[in-house]
Amino acid sequence: MKKSIPVSNSFCPQTLFVYGTYNSDGKPDFGLFCWVSYYWGETLGVMAAICEDKRTRDNIRANGVFSMGLVTEELLSLADYFGGKSGYDADKLDIPAGIEKGRILHVPVLEQCPWTFELEVDKTFRDNGADIYLCKIRNVLADEALCDETAAAEEKLSILRPARTVGGTYFSWDGRALGKWGEPRNQL
Numbered sequence: 045m046k047k048s049i050p051v052s053n054s055f056c057p058q059t060l061f062v063y064g065t066y067n068s069d070g071k072p073d074f075g076l077f078c079w080v081s082y083y084w085g086e087t088l089g090v091m092a093a094i095c096e097d098k099r100t101r102d103n104i105r106a107n108g109v110f111s112m113g114l115v116t117e118e119l120l121s122l123a124d125y126f127g128g129k130s131g132y133d134a135d136k137l138d139i140p141a142g143i144e145k146g147r148i149l150h151v152p153v154l155e156q157c158p159w160t161f162e163l164e165v166d167k168t169f170r171d172n173g174a175d176i177y178l179c180k181i182r183n184v185l186a187d188e189a190l191c192d193e194t195a196a197a198e199e200k201l202s203i204l205r206p207a208r209t210v211g212g213t214y215f216s217w218d219g220r221a222l223g224k225w226g227e228p229r230n231q232l
């Protein structure tokens with residue numbers, strides 16, 4: 045028996061990503077995002093939605109490029125911090141986070157992140173305060189462990205342990221609750 049309930053996406057798990065951009069003064073900024081999916085144009089592309097004013101959106105509008113790094117359990121505290129602190133606060137990046145440059149695009153990338161897309165915005169749709177970007181994947185930076193053709197996907201994912209979110213709580217790859225939004229950052 046099903047019930048019609050208020051609109052939400054509770055119980056639809058979402059993969060988490062950290063977006064990296066450069067501010068106009070050249071300093072890096074990172075934010076946490078989950079409204080992401082994929083499409084097929086000439087090649088595989090990424091769809092991403094950003095709502096409300098935030099530094100990441102200003103930077104994407106200005107530069108048309110960003111990095112999108114998969115959040116693993118190891119990266120969750122840092123990612124949760126990036127999701128809770130505004131990039132308009134000048135001290136946001138005054139924390140220890142190893143940062144390198146993208147190989148193809150001028151985007152900052154988290155050194156610790158095992159899977160990062162370098163993305164170039166191809167088209168932008170604006171609707172009621174939301175920006176929806178269709179992006180070309182210009183490069184994928186992957187840890188060597190993920191490039192081992194002999195290892196099974198299950199084995200690689202158990203090393204990678206991507207984090208997910210469902211209804212305001214973070215979950216591990218194997219389904220354990222890892223804290224509510226705002227909690228993992230306390231372990232930084």
Ligand SMILES: Cc1cc2nc3c(=O)[nH]c(=O)nc-3n(C[C@H](O)[C@H](O)[C@H](O)COP(=O)(O)O)c2cc1C
Pocket residue numbers: 073074075076077078079080093094095096098099100101124126127128129130131132209225226
């Ligand atoms: C779990 C989680 C997921 C989020 N996903 C999105 C998203 O997909 N789109 C969005 O506009 N904001 C999202 N946010 C909010 C941004 O991460 C937040 O506004 C952040 O402060 C932006 O940082 P910035 O100002 O440096 O860009 C999310 C926050 C959390 C905690």
